[in-house]
Amino acid sequence: MKRALALLVCLAVSAAVSPLTFAEGAASKPQIVKAYRVTENGLQEVSIQEYLNHPCAKASGNYPGSSAVKGNVNPGGRITADWCRYDESGTLEEVRCSDLRKRVSRYIENYTQLPQTYSGKYAAAQKYQINISLTTEKFSAVKAGVSFTWEDYAYQEKTEAMSVNPGCRGWWEFEPIMNNSYGYLKTFSWLGELKAQEWVDAWSPNTLSDGRLDGYLLYMEEPL
Incomplete structure (x- = not known):
């Protein structure tokens, strides 16, 4: 229920935001000029409203993906060792994570009086996120x-043309699409007795069939 409420709040906030603005509290607010969805056939331009309407959630407060800490392993493989099982309570699949959105290209500045088209390379990478070590x-x-295909890491890079308006600075930002699983990680004794359980909130990058990171590429601008 809490997950559903979080999604509804996120969608309500998106609907209340002007389609062309994102950052808050700045003198000159960066604007989303164009939005593209990553697809199997390359980038597909979508309306900014369609991007905002895509279900969103936040993975903040979780640890960024890193190598797991090695635990105590029973070297003899004796049956007296504790064992673990993850019981999934629910999922959120293919949601965009606004808090993981980041700039993925250099800034390109246009000091002329006319729009200028430049080639802007972007490189986006995303690791898994999890709430506990x-x-x-x-x-x-x-x-x-987990009930979906888990990915520790996903990446993609490409060069795309960007048309920078006169007197503006342009750049690419990438917002990943993630899959989320939440539930309890339970530790049992070799006799099957429950010894401990931990709440898990785990996020994995969604990928396309070729392994590329799924998400939205956003062309951003702000006045110089």
Whole structure:
């Protein structure tokens, strides 16, 4: 229920925001000029409203993906070792994570009186996010227990033409699309007795069939 409410709040905020503005509190606010969805056939331009209407959530407060800490492993493989199981309570699939959005290209400035077209290379990468630090064994249990295809990391890069308006600075930003699983990671004794359980909120980058990172590429501008 909390997940559904979070999505509704996110959509309500998106609907209230002007389609061309994103940053707040700045003297000259950066504007979203164009939005593109990454697809199997390349970038597909979408309306800014369509981008804003895509279900969104925040993965903030979670640890960025990194190598899991090695835990105590029973070297003899004895059956007296504890074991772990992840019980998934629910998922959010293919949601855009606004808090993971970041600039992925250099700034390009146009000091002329006319629009100028430039080639702007972007490189976007996204690791998994998780709310707690896990041992290798526990992390493996989480990955095995999620109901979608788990990815630790996804990446893509490309060069795209950007038309920068006169007297403006332009750049690319990328907002990843993620899959989220939440539930309990349970630790059992070798006798099957529950010893501990931890709440897990895990996010994995969504990918296309060729392994590229899924998401939205946004062309941004602000006055010089």
